[in-house]
Amino acid sequence: MGRKNSLELLAAGEIPLRYQRNFGTLGIEGQMRLLKSRVAVVGAGGLGGNAIELLARLGVGFLRIIDGDCFEVHNLNRQLLATEATLGMNKARVAAARVAEVNSEVQTHALPEMVTEENARQLLTGMDVVVDALDCIDCRLLISRTAQELKIPLVHAAIAGCTGQVATILPDGPGLEKIYRTAGPSGKGIETVLGTPAPTAALAAAIQAQEVVKVLTGIGEPLAGKLLYFDTGLHIYEMVNLG
Amino acid sequence: MRIEVRLYATLRRFAPTAEGGILFVDVAEGATAADAIATVKVDADEVHLLMINGRNCPAGQALCEGDRLGLFPPIGGG
Known part of the structure; x- marks a missing residue:
């Protein structure tokens, strides 16, 4: 079939x-x-690996998977596609192989490269939705700007400790610059202190995948112009209107 | 006037005795979100996202009696 x-x-x-x-x-x-539908997933790590798995099972027809990194031992704590067998292998390629195992009806395009100012437009062009599953604030801001220029909705998620956030960035709505004032010198946030445990990655990616479905099908109400912030440590779920 | 300040994630360390990171503080009439951040002695450089009553706002936005000010640090992991 x-x-x-x-x-x-x-x-x-x-x-x-x-x-x-x-x-x-x-x-x-x-x-x-x-x-x-055609969806680009930028980053195939903790968020991206989970999101890719869910999107493949849902039956999103085409996934462009972009990640220049290879799996390392410290990814094993949370990254669904990181196994002892895939250590050292490119994340985008491993993700495409996993999709083929789960749902051969889904076409994949694995791009083992990082997003840069030079290639961002080319990588995202032609997609119906972009999934921001990166781990660097500068790169997140770059693909948010690029997706808005290309008039493509972007579903953002980020995690640290028991906290996470998800937002759907529409072409004519507020962008990620509303969430991140500027990237710090490291381009990282509080995950440098709190780490990135598996439950938080899975939860944020599941909400992210659900947002993709809502945008693609029109079923439900996307987090358009809003940020869902959660802290599972204290059972906090806050909605911030990004206005 | 009295307002509510909610500190999220790592910002709670600036008010370790505030349960759930929630504080009620008095600020002057016409005070801004930035003034409230100074009042609760949070490092403004660590605040990336601010909300007043559930709506994102700039640090210079004026507060009103009873406002709920939320302060979020940057989350970037994946």
Whole structure:
């Protein structure tokens, strides 16, 4: 069963078995939209690995996976795609191989490179949504600006300790510069103090994947112009209107 | 006038005795968010996102009686 067959079945009003348990939420129209969608995931680490897994299982038709890093031992605490077997391997390539195992209907384009001022437009062009799963504030600001210039919605997430945040940045809405005044000298935030444990990465990535679905299908209300901040240590869930 | 200040994540260390990072402080009429940050002795350089009553605002925004000011440090991990 390939993506074409799934789309034909859906067009005929039938639900491919693979997506049966999506149906009650997505419906036929929503599932077709996902299968026809193109999403770039920038960063295939703690956030990106989880987001890629969820987007592949949901049936997003095309994933461009961008990451120039290779898995290291300190990634094993939280990064879904980091295993003892994948240490030393490029994250984008490992992610594409994982997607092929999970859902061969999803096309992937693994790009083992970092996002820079020079290549950002080229990497994001043609995508329906960009997922910001990076770990560097400067790079996050770069892809937020670029996505807005290209008129592509961007779903941002970031984590530190038990805290995380998710926001959906629309082309004509407030950008990430509302959240980050400037990057510090290291380009990092408080994760340098609090670390990045697995539950926080998985939670933020799950909300992020749900935002992608909402933007692509029109089902539900995206976090457009809003930031969801959570702190699972104290059961805090705050919504900040970015205005 | 009295306002509520909520410190998030690492900023709570500036008020270690405030349960949940929540403080109630008195500031002068016309005080801004920046004035309140100075009042609670939080390092302004560590504050990236500010909100008043759930809405993002600049540090220069004036406060009103009963406002809830939230202060967030930058979160960047992935």
